[in-house]
Amino acid sequence: MSRIGKVPISVPSGVKVQMDKGNVITVTGPKGTLSRTFPESIIFEQSDGALTVKRPDDSKTNRSLHGLSRTLLANMVLGVKDGFNKQLELQGVGYRVAKVGENLVIQVGYSHPVLVNPPQGISFSVESASRLTVSGIDKQLVGQIAANIRSIRKPEPYKGKGIRYTGEVVRMKAGKAGKVGGKKK
Numbered sequence: 335m336s337r338i339g340k341v342p343i344s345v346p347s348g349v350k351v352q353m354d355k356g357n358v359i360t361v362t363g364p365k366g367t368l369s370r371t372f373p374e375s376i377i378f379e380q381s382d383g384a385l386t387v388k389r390p391d392d393s394k395t396n397r398s399l400h401g402l403s404r405t406l407l408a409n410m411v412l413g414v415k416d417g418f419n420k421q422l423e424l425q426g427v428g429y430r431v432a433k434v435g436e437n438l439v440i441q442v443g444y445s446h447p448v449l450v451n452p453p454q455g456i457s458f459s460v461e462s463a464s465r466l467t468v469s470g471i472d473k474q475l476v477g478q479i480a481a482n483i484r485s486i487r488k489p490e491p492y493k494g495k496g497i498r499y500t501g502e503v504v505r506m507k508a509g510k511a512g513k514v515g516g517k518k519k
Contacts, residue, residue, distance in 0.1 A: 437458075
């Protein structure tokens with residue numbers, strides 16, 4: 335039995351879970367509504383403010399979908415209740431971010447500023463010129479948008495300049511051997 339798949343999901347107050355035919359599950363909470371279609375073979379049961387996920391047999395496909403389905407459903411419940419955030423920071427001389435309306439304007443050493451439009455359900459907040467936060471209720475979408483922003487200028491290993499997640503450690507390289515040791519004889 336899957337260790338993750340067998341753990342019940344507690345449904346907090348204020349969150350409503352609706353199961354339709356075809357394994358379409360809609361979760362509604364104070365932050366919004368999420369809906370997802372799950373595989374037909376996975377069985378969902380709701381009782382006493384908790385959701386349980388079961389599989390019909392121990393085939394390889396059903397074993398792999400069991401824990402995945404439970405985690406996706408748990409993320410939906412958590413997302414509509416609290417939401418998800420990803421924090422990014424810019425490092426480099428002249429690197430900065432600004433919010434213009436709902437869009438982000440990022441300047442990271444290119445000849446032009448880069449404009450990022452938020453998709454439906456995503457919001458940006460800029461704490462300072464070098465820090466920003468991507469927020470939303472869909473964990474996958476928040477992570478994807480944060481990864482897209484990071485890919486505009488990934489942190490490089492020689493000077494460490496670029497866009498990185500807050501707390502991300504970038505391994506630095508030494509650089510040219512002639513500059514490190516001084517004069518060669």
